[in-house]
Amino acid sequence: MNSRLHTNSKKKNEKVHRPSRATRLFIVWRKLKKSKLAIAGFGIVLLMSLVALLSPIIAPYSPDSPSGSSRMPPSMEHIFGTDNLGRDMLTLVMYGARISVYVGIATVLIEIAIGLSIGMTAGYFGGIIDEILMRVADVVFTLPMLMMVLLAISMFEVRSINIIILVMAILEWPLMSRVVRSEYLSLREATYVEAARSMGASNLRIMVRHILPNILSVMIVLATMDIPWFILLEATITFLGFGDPMSSSWGVLLERGFPHMSTSWWIITFPGLALLITSLGFNLLGDGLRDALDVKVRE
Amino acid sequence: MKGESTTNDAVLKIDDLRTYFFLAEGVVKAVDRVSMKINEEETLGLVGESGCGKSTVAHSILRLIRQPGKIVGGEIWFEGQNLLKRSESEMRKLRGSKIAMVFQNPTSSLNPVFTIGSQIAEAIKLHQNVQKHEIKEKVIDILGKVGIASPSERMKDYPHEFSGGMCQRAMMAMALSCNPKLLIADEPTTNLDVTIQAQILDLMRILRKEFNASILLIGHDFGVISELCDRIVVMYSGKVVESADLETIFKSAKHPYTKALLESIPRINIERERLHVIPGDVPELIKPPSGCRFHPRCEKATEVCAKKEPAIIEIKKGHEVACLLYS
Numbered sequence: 363m364n365s366r367l368h369t370n371s372k373k374k375n376e377k378v379h380r381p382s383r384a385t386r387l388f389i390v391w392r393k394l395k396k397s398k399l400a401i402a403g404f405g406i407v408l409l410m411s412l413v414a415l416l417s418p419i420i421a422p423y424s425p426d427s428p429s430g431s432s433r434m435p436p437s438m439e440h441i442f443g444t445d446n447l448g449r450d451m452l453t454l455v456m457y458g459a460r461i462s463v464y465v466g467i468a469t470v471l472i473e474i475a476i477g478l479s480i481g482m483t484a485g486y487f488g489g490i491i492d493e494i495l496m497r498v499a500d501v502v503f504t505l506p507m508l509m510m511v512l513l514a515i516s517m518f519e520v521r522s523i524n525i526i527i528l529v530m531a532i533l534e535w536p537l538m539s540r541v542v543r544s545e546y547l548s549l550r551e552a553t554y555v556e557a558a559r560s561m562g563a564s565n566l567r568i569m570v571r572h573i574l575p576n577i578l579s580v581m582i583v584l585a586t587m588d589i590p591w592f593i594l595l596e597a598t599i600t601f602l603g604f605g606d607p608m609s610s611s612w613g614v615l616l617e618r619g620f621p622h623m624s625t626s627w628w629i630i631t632f633p634g635l636a637l638l639i640t641s642l643g644f645n646l647l648g649d650g651l652r653d654a655l656d657v658k659v660r661e
Numbered sequence: 662m663k664g665e666s667t668t669n670d671a672v673l674k675i676d677d678l679r680t681y682f683f684l685a686e687g688v689v690k691a692v693d694r695v696s697m698k699i700n701e702e703e704t705l706g707l708v709g710e711s712g713c714g715k716s717t718v719a720h721s722i723l724r725l726i727r728q729p730g731k732i733v734g735g736e737i738w739f740e741g742q743n744l745l746k747r748s749e750s751e752m753r754k755l756r757g758s759k760i761a762m763v764f765q766n767p768t769s770s771l772n773p774v775f776t777i778g779s780q781i782a783e784a785i786k787l788h789q790n791v792q793k794h795e796i797k798e799k800v801i802d803i804l805g806k807v808g809i810a811s812p813s814e815r816m817k818d819y820p821h822e823f824s825g826g827m828c829q830r831a832m833m834a835m836a837l838s839c840n841p842k843l844l845i846a847d848e849p850t851t852n853l854d855v856t857i858q859a860q861i862l863d864l865m866r867i868l869r870k871e872f873n874a875s876i877l878l879i880g881h882d883f884g885v886i887s888e889l890c891d892r893i894v895v896m897y898s899g900k901v902v903e904s905a906d907l908e909t910i911f912k913s914a915k916h917p918y919t920k921a922l923l924e925s926i927p928r929i930n931i932e933r934e935r936l937h938v939i940p941g942d943v944p945e946l947i948k949p950p951s952g953c954r955f956h957p958r959c960e961k962a963t964e965v966c967a968k969k970e971p972a973i974i975e976i977k978k979g980h981e982v983a984c985l986l987y988s
Contacts, residue, residue: 488728489728552769553764553766553769553770554769554770554771554772554773556725556764556770557762557764557770557771557832557835558772559725559756560723560725560756560757560761560762560764561756561757561761561783561784561787561835561836562753562754562755562756562757562758562787562788563753563783563787564750564753571783572772575772575774575775576772576773576774578774
């Protein structure tokens with residue numbers, strides 16, 4: 363009895379707990395933590411980004427010179443084995459992450475730049491502007507993707523990774539612009555947009571300052587989901603022999619390892635696994651972020 | 662006294678305004694030759710059923726009519742200039758600074774991803790050239806004025822952390838942040854419950870004194886309108902049917918529609934079996950009834966009413982009616 367009373371009074375004496383004014387980023391993180399899959403995705407993405415950034419420091423061998431004899435199976439010295447030139451596969455996969463993650467992120471950034479500006483102009487203004495922009499998007503969208511990419515890349519004499527990035531972004535923006543357009547189409551009718559207009563905000567200001575932050579979560583999710591898609595697409599292009607041989611992305615490793623697949627499984631398996639895990643990671647993270655970023659979903 | 666000195670300086674004068682909506686099914690004359698004026702420091706109530714065009718009038722004043730709507734004719738005079746002739750960028754400067762508007766859904770009128778404080782700051786930044794630290798002070802000051810407790814704390818809240826009434830207060834803070842000459846309140850209390858309604862009306866009364874703004878209060882509820890307004894304009898089906906000062910409307914309304922509206926206010930002190938209901942619906946504006954638009958629902962309608970459209974006439978000083986019974 364006594365002790366019960368005691369705890370009661372203790373509770374009352376405690377300061378009234380008011381939720382601290384956490385920053386939005388922190389709230390997002392707190393929500394994200396709740397999903398195990400999202401955390402797994404976040405972990406993978408973080409790991410791959412770290413590997414990509416730190417590969418010159420953490421890679422056990424040099425990516426350019428042989429560190430053992432040709433096609434050694436996985437062992438303690440070479441966990442992932444060596445390739446046909448005797449280079450350490452682990453080192454190559456680590457350096458490959460550099461290129462592949464760069465490809466994914468850079469392409470998505472350009473894709474956003476194109477897709478966002480076209481989508482928001484079409485959705486916000488509607489009418490004839492929308493009609494024209496969306497028909498252009500439709501045309502680009504209906505082009506047979508892979509063929510167009512290969513065609514476009516083969517038009518350039520120099521095989522550069524940056525050209526591949528540019529070509530992929532230019533051919534892939536329509537989907538993003540459609541999503542952005544539909545968001546703007548519905549949000550331009552929102553009362554707060556009308557209120558902003560009644561306060562004297564210009565169209566550009568409404569589009570960028572009032573509506574864009576509302577679709578930021580959609581954009582982040584889309585971007586996260588598109589990164590693995592571009593990494594895979596670049597790998598495909600490279601595997602088909604249209605890649606940039608100078609930058610050994612995972613796709614390049616796959617292409618080089620392909621002839622040795624029947625004798626040395628490790629040369630193709632580890633880059634393949636890296637590719638698989640990374641795209642899985644980005645996808646899981648994207649799914650988790652979709653829920654975590656929604657301000658309206660309470661914790 | 663006050664009435665005499667101010668009747669001549671109208672803050673806003675609407676003349677023969679026509680705002681049509683061009684739909685595939687036909688032309689909807691949402692506002693059809695509407696004239697009215699708002700005097701300095703006056704609160705004008707614009708009353709009518711849903712769909713009678715009262716919000717369209719408000720949007721026309723700020724030129725916020727969007728496709729497929731269009732202001733086809735008329736004049737809107739504000740500070741000696743016809744608003745309908747001004748460029749879009751001139752209108753932008755006017756919106757929010759000289760004429761501000763409060764909407765009927767307070768919770769959705771605020772942007773969900775910004776804090777209340779930053780939204781009011783945005784309104785200030787749009788029209789005033791003030792330093793950063795001054796803006797914060799201004800925001801706190803104005804939030805306090807509209808009755809938000811501990812404004813320096815609450816300004817960091819997001820709209821979903823505010824109640825409906827508080828959101829409406831925040832909206833008013835935003836509208837009043839630049840000292841507008843005219844405040845348009847489009848059914849500001851419609852989505853709030855009764856006690857909050859009363860609080861908001863009280864607040865508007867206080868703010869009217871403090872900011873010396875004229876107010877155009879739009880509503881369908883005579884109870885709310887009568888609380889605040891000096892003069893009332895009744896609209897039906899895109900047209901003004903009657904306008905007079907508050908007392909005249911309540912004591913000697915002339916138009917059958919105004920009378921019917923007044924009879925449909927629930928009252929505690931008068932015993933009656935059932936509340937009066939105006940029979941029928943608001944007419945479709947695509948093909949409005951011939952003659953007087955109210956005649957199909959009017960108890961006093963005669964044959965002439967279906968044929969002749971009544972003109973609005975002044976039957977007494979300051980009391981105008983558009984009804985064939987009085988012409």
